[in-house]
Amino acid sequence: xxxxxxxxxxxxxxxxxxxxxxxxxxxxxxxxxxxxxxxxxxxxxxxxxxxxxxxxxxxxxxxxxxxxxxxxxxxxxxxxxxxxxxxxxxxxxxxxxxxxxxxxxxxxxxxxxxxxxxxxxxxxxxxxxxxxxxxxxxxxxxxxxxxxxxxxxxxxxxxxxxxxxx
Numbered sequence: 001x002x003x004x005x006x007x008x009x010x011x012x013x014x015x016x017x018x019x020x021x022x023x024x025x026x027x028x029x030x031x032x033x034x035x036x037x038x039x040x041x042x043x044x045x046x047x048x049x050x051x052x053x054x055x056x057x058x059x060x061x062x063x064x065x066x067x068x069x070x071x072x073x074x075x076x077x078x079x080x081x082x083x084x085x086x087x088x089x090x091x092x093x094x095x096x097x098x099x100x101x102x103x104x105x106x107x108x109x110x111x112x113x114x115x116x117x118x119x120x121x122x123x124x125x126x127x128x129x130x131x132x133x134x135x136x137x138x139x140x141x142x143x144x145x146x147x148x149x150x151x152x153x154x155x156x157x158x159x160x161x162x163x164x165x166x
Contacts, residue, residue: 008089008156010139012062012132019131019138026163027131027140033088033155034080034115040162041082046113050077053096063093066128066143067152070095074107076114087161090114091154098149106151114153123147138163 016024029036037044053072056064067073074094079086092114094106105117118124128143139156157163 008134008137009060010062010132010134010141010154010156012130012141016131020165022165023138023157023163024131026157026161027138028129030126032115032119034113035119037080037082037087037162041085043083044113045081045084046078046111047081048076048078048110050075051109054093059093062130062141062154063152066141067093067095067150068097070097072096074099076106076109078114080113082160082162085160086158087163088158089156092151094151095149098146098151100149101147103146103149118144118146121146 013019016027019027026036034044052075054075055072056070059067059073073096076092078090080088080090092106099106102121109117123146125145126142127145130141132139132141134156137156137158139154141152141154143150143152145151
């Protein structure tokens with residue numbers, strides 16, 4: 001079975017010592033990346049490239065390692081833009097069991113940045129974050145929990161992103 005991966009593969013690091021300080025500051029952001037990007041542009045927009053259910057076999061190794069077993073997972077891949085310039089690709093994988101109650105809204109995000117929902121929920125925790133490189137682009141992977149229900153978010157910071165020195 002072919003894996004569904006629009007976000008390029010990432011080489012994950014065991015420690016962050018080799019990451020430039022400015023980039024590490026962005027990768028370590030614990031708040032909303034959408035809000036942080038909004039400080040560097042007039043408008044943040046999102047264009048979904050994929051929104052569908054996938055099987056466990058379609059997950060990356062990283063996703064299989066950090067998400068509980070499920071029959072299927074909701075996959076959402078997007079490009080986030082600052083003033084029309086692509087700044088970040090995002091890949092969100094959500095076990096079907098997470099999509100109960102209020103969390104069903106994750107199925108209907110459309111052009112809304114994920115951070116606008118996650119960071120207004122009031123019951124969000126982050127229990128895992130890892131840094132890496134996708135080619136020459138820095139990336140991070142976070143396991144977030146909404147009301148103790150997990151999802152995995154992988155973000156790749158594109159070359160025009162303000163995460164990089166000018």
